[in-house]
Amino acid sequence: MVQLKVVALTLLVLWSWRNFEGAVGDPQLYLLTLECSGFMAPNLSNFYQNLNASLADLRAQVTSQSRHFATAQSTSRTDPVYAMFQCRNYLSITDCATCLAAAATEIRNCSVGTNGAHVVYDGCFLRYESTDSFNQISSSSHTLCGNQTADESTGYGAVGQQVLMDLQIATPKISGYFAATKTQVSGGAIYAVAQCAETFTQDNCLDCLSNEQSSMQGCLPNTNGRAFDPPGCFMRYSETPFFADNQTIDISPFLKQGGVGSNKKWVIIGCGFGGALLVVILISLFPWNRRSQSPKRTPRRSIMGATDLNGPTKYRYSDLKAATKNFNEKNKLGEGGFGAVYKGTMKNGKVVAVKKLISGDFNKVDDEFESEVTLISNVHHRNLVRLLGCCSEGQERILVYQYMANTSLDKFLFGKRKGSLNWKQRYDIILGTARGLTYLHEEFHVSIIHRDIKSGNILLDEQLQPKISDFGLAKLLPEDQSHVRTRVAGTLGYTAPEYVLHGQLSEKADTYSYGIVALEIISGQKSTDVKVVDDDGDEEYLLRRAWKLYERGMLLELVDKSLDPNNYDAEEVKKVIAIALLCTQASAAMRPAMSEVVVLLNCNNLLEHMRPSMPIFIESNLRPHRDIFASTGSSTSNATTSNSI
Numbered sequence: 129m130v131q132l133k134v135v136a137l138t139l140l141v142l143w144s145w146r147n148f149e150g151a152v153g154d155p156q157l158y159l160l161t162l163e164c165s166g167f168m169a170p171n172l173s174n175f176y177q178n179l180n181a182s183l184a185d186l187r188a189q190v191t192s193q194s195r196h197f198a199t200a201q202s203t204s205r206t207d208p209v210y211a212m213f214q215c216r217n218y219l220s221i222t223d224c225a226t227c228l229a230a231a232a233t234e235i236r237n238c239s240v241g242t243n244g245a246h247v248v249y250d251g252c253f254l255r256y257e258s259t260d261s262f263n264q265i266s267s268s269s270h271t272l273c274g275n276q277t278a279d280e281s282t283g284y285g286a287v288g289q290q291v292l293m294d295l296q297i298a299t300p301k302i303s304g305y306f307a308a309t310k311t312q313v314s315g316g317a318i319y320a321v322a323q324c325a326e327t328f329t330q331d332n333c334l335d336c337l338s339n340e341q342s343s344m345q346g347c348l349p350n351t352n353g354r355a356f357d358p359p360g361c362f363m364r365y366s367e368t369p370f371f372a373d374n375q376t377i378d379i380s381p382f383l384k385q386g387g388v389g390s391n392k393k394w395v396i397i398g399c400g401f402g403g404a405l406l407v408v409i410l411i412s413l414f415p416w417n418r419r420s421q422s423p424k425r426t427p428r429r430s431i432m433g434a435t436d437l438n439g440p441t442k443y444r445y446s447d448l449k450a451a452t453k454n455f456n457e458k459n460k461l462g463e464g465g466f467g468a469v470y471k472g473t474m475k476n477g478k479v480v481a482v483k484k485l486i487s488g489d490f491n492k493v494d495d496e497f498e499s500e501v502t503l504i505s506n507v508h509h510r511n512l513v514r515l516l517g518c519c520s521e522g523q524e525r526i527l528v529y530q531y532m533a534n535t536s537l538d539k540f541l542f543g544k545r546k547g548s549l550n551w552k553q554r555y556d557i558i559l560g561t562a563r564g565l566t567y568l569h570e571e572f573h574v575s576i577i578h579r580d581i582k583s584g585n586i587l588l589d590e591q592l593q594p595k596i597s598d599f600g601l602a603k604l605l606p607e608d609q610s611h612v613r614t615r616v617a618g619t620l621g622y623t624a625p626e627y628v629l630h631g632q633l634s635e636k637a638d639t640y641s642y643g644i645v646a647l648e649i650i651s652g653q654k655s656t657d658v659k660v661v662d663d664d665g666d667e668e669y670l671l672r673r674a675w676k677l678y679e680r681g682m683l684l685e686l687v688d689k690s691l692d693p694n695n696y697d698a699e700e701v702k703k704v705i706a707i708a709l710l711c712t713q714a715s716a717a718m719r720p721a722m723s724e725v726v727v728l729l730n731c732n733n734l735l736e737h738m739r740p741s742m743p744i745f746i747e748s749n750l751r752p753h754r755d756i757f758a759s760t761g762s763s764t765s766n767a768t769t770s771n772s773i
């Protein structure tokens with residue numbers, strides 16, 4: 129079978145802002161991509177007769193049979209042609225015919241005799257091949273995000289996330305594989321569609337859409353996004369209507385059943401977003417749940433991959449030396465697992481944080497250093513610290529970061545500024561941290577597992593919004609240095625038991641650490657500090673104490689005494705504690721993905737539906753275990769566990 133080798137004649141045209149879309153008489157001829165195979169049909173005259181015949185057949189099916197989807201083939205001569213046309217179901221047949229005509233013209237722009245090609249518009253797509261392969265999905269997925277951010281206060285991002293997940297779940301179950309929804313958000317609505325080729329199996333459609341869905345999550349909270357895999361699936365959302373309201377489909381019946389498998393974790397009913405009653409089903413069919421088996425980074429997109437990344441800014445060593453007054457102790461902000469961090473003031477007055485990585489034999493890993501730094505410097509999210517650039521001179525490897533005026537969260541919880549955060553601020557930190565981690569795990573080009581989430585790694589900006597630091601660094605250290613740390617890079621009290629005990633690393637290890645940090649934020653108690661519990665006099669560290677209180681229905685006992693009970697909503701606090709306990713469950717598979725945590729935090733009235741199972745309690749007769757925690761200097765588990773309380 130001839131494999132399609134798509135030559136990138138890809139036209140990713142910038143969005144034009146149109147206010148009037150979806151009106152009758154608009155075939156939506158906005159070109160998203162034209163791609164042509166690199167192969168030529170051997171017998172041109174036969175090929176073109178076949179191509180013309182199959183396109184004519186498609187046209188006839190659309191116009192005379194009023195079809196939105198059609199396939200045709202012309203195989204009686206050599207150089208057969210198999211063609212497929214798909215029109216968005218919300219368009220009229222007249223508009224579909226117009227879209228097909230435009231596509232048939234456009235697709236001839238490929239060079240003469242090209243034996244396979246596809247063209248995608250907002251309104252339709254057309255494809256032809258030299259073999260019949262219409263039930264196969266490809267990996268040439270495209271994602272295009274609008275460049276305007278929605279007003280966060282409307283909850284657009286969270287609602288959008290849910291809309292996309294719901295569409296992904298429902299569409300494969302709907303006959304014809306098409307769904308269009310309109311979901312209210314305050315001050316507007318989110319319009320969204322999903323569609324698969326009718327030649328797909330239900331599983332193919334689900335695979336294809338889950339891929340698009342997870343890439344398009346990265347567009348939120350921007351006001352529009354499109355993701356498509358040209359051979360057969362398409363998703364789009366926008367705050368601007370692009371179909372008429374009477375074209376929407378009620379997808380709720382398709383959400384109630386759960387997924388294809390029976391591995392549904394919990395069902396939440398009545399999560400109110402802006403008054404809309406949504407049925408939220410969190411099931412393990414999302415791609416990141418499958419991915420979590422593999423601790424390796426997995427490329428998420430082929431086309432928009434590494435070549436799209438911008439290189440990091442290269443700083444001169446002499447400039448950084450001057451900025452930090454020769455790495456003066458007075459400028460030192462702290463010392464982390466990866467090296468010391470200094471405050472630096474550049475010549476132009478800009479203040480930065482300069483991290484000098486622990487030195488070692490870096491020569492061997494120079495390429496890797498470059499590529500890792502390139503990757504990390506392309507991570508842009510408001511809850512992640514920006515890596516501005518790097519410097520490598522001799523044995524020195526230096527990273528330059530955005531400077532955070534308020535330093536780290538631990539100072540606000542246990543340090544000098546203990547007790548200064550109110551509940552609203554704490555809640556925002558809990559939510560923002562979950563968003564940052566979601567981006568790292570599920571929305572960036574590759575999945576990045578942080579491995580060392582702790583309150584000391586969460587920095588706060590002027591508005592006390594959280595920004596996660598130190599992600600992606602484990603691979604930057606030279607072999608001899610990284611050996612110990614990367615096998616288990618983590619800090620006592622925060623590290624997931626399966627990672628400490630068996631070295632099993634997945635996104636769910638970060639979920640666990642996140643749950644611990646959330647408990648710290650609520651209680652003001654350090655995860656490793658032993659606290660005397662009033663009634664039975666037991667000494668308890670944080671997680672065990674939280675679990676005991678949960679079992680006794682006394683969750684509010686956990687709340688930091690410096691918080692004024694009049695300033696927080698008891699139900700909200702209980703909900704967040706319950707979510708934290710879901711995150712710290714013994715079984716990694718039972719813990720929610722970080723995107724699910726974001727959804728849970730955004731939902732109300734959930735408490736009765738959440739049933740966390742018991743965490744593993746690592747024995748607390750703590751002795752340092754040098755092999756594992758050589759770098760942290762903290763005391764740690766001797767790797768025994770106890771399941772009893």
Ligand SMILES: *[C@@H]1O[C@H](CO)[C@@H](O)[C@H](O)[C@H]1NC(C)=O
Binds near residue numbers: 142143144145275276
């Ligand atoms: C956003 O896209 C519009 C239309 O393509 C363009 O005119 C505008 O300059 C873009 N804005 C930014 C900030 O990139």
Ligand SMILES: *[C@@H]1O[C@H](CO)[C@@H](O)[C@H](O)[C@H]1NC(C)=O
Binds near residue numbers: 174
């Ligand atoms: C193409 O095929 C036709 C019939 O199959 C044949 O008559 C013609 O000579 C072929 N042309 C070429 C260039 O091979």
Ligand SMILES: *[C@@H]1O[C@H](CO)[C@@H](O)[C@H](O)[C@H]1NC(C)=O
Binds near residue numbers: 173176177180
């Ligand atoms: C196929 O159609 C194109 C455009 O309609 C036309 O120019 C061409 O001559 C046709 N070729 C054959 C072999 O019919």
Ligand SMILES: *[C@@H]1O[C@H](CO)[C@@H](O)[C@H](O)[C@H]1NC(C)=O
Binds near residue numbers: 139162234237
């Ligand atoms: C394809 O050709 C038409 C003219 O035949 C032209 O208007 C259009 O811009 C071309 N498209 C591309 C992508 O080159």
Ligand SMILES: *[C@@H]1O[C@H](CO)[C@@H](O)[C@H](O)[C@H]1NC(C)=O
Binds near residue numbers: 152372
């Ligand atoms: C849907 O609404 C449009 C106007 O927005 C109208 O022209 C069209 O006939 C309606 N279609 C159906 C099926 O009701």
